[in-house]
Amino acid sequence: MTLLETVVVLVVDVTLGVWLGGTVFFSFIGAPTTFDVLGDGAEDVVTTLFSRYQTFGTILGFTAINLVVFAQSEAMLDSTSSLFISPLLLVALFVTIYAQIVLVPKMRRADDGFFHYHRRSIFLNSVSMLSLVGGLVCSHF
Template sequence: MSLLGTGLLVVADAALGIWLGSIVFFSFIGAPTTFDVLDDDAGQVVNAIFPKYYAFGLGLGFVAFGAAVIGNATGAFDGLVAAALAIVGVVLNGYARWVLIPKMEAAGDDAFAQYHKQSIVLNGVTMLAVAGGIVAIVAATV
């Protein structure tokens, strides 16, 4: 494999790996610990983090997508599956950021449980898509 191909693989894999790590950390450590420590005030902290969390994921998703598409276009590796899975994650993060968060804010505490369930599902599907993208990158090198 060429130096360009190797570099693109590293960029795509690193972007997806960092994204997956951030999802796992926030979902299983950051948010639960915040609620354990702050109780009722945790919602304000998590609501302040959400826009940044989703923007971070969007950025990493676009980087992974770009590297996978360029890697595929240059023939360095088969990056179509990884690119498609990265875009799935980007679309889900975009929906959560620009549709779900405003709905949650407008609904207030009354509909929090409903929108929280949607957020959990979106986050879980994003996590699976990103993990699948990592697997696709690894498979492209075998």
């Protein structure tokens, strides 16, 4: 493996790991703790954090996709990785962008509907996490 291949694979792994780690932290520690401490007042805080967290995920997603496309074009990834990793990352990126552009504005406008949209965000986060885990696994085959 060349130095360039090592750097590209390392940066892909770090990007996916940070993205997955941020998703896990927000979903299982950050948001639940905020609701536990602030109660009803947590909606505004979590919505603001969610927006920033989605922006962070979008940046990491575009970084990962570009690196994977580059790695595929330079034959740095084998055929199994090439076949599965891009679609998985595109799914994670799509749900992240959807949450940022569609869901967050609806959550900000919702009075009683916050928890309805919150359930959607839980579903989207689950899809994103599964896609990212799949992407990390595929990047090592």
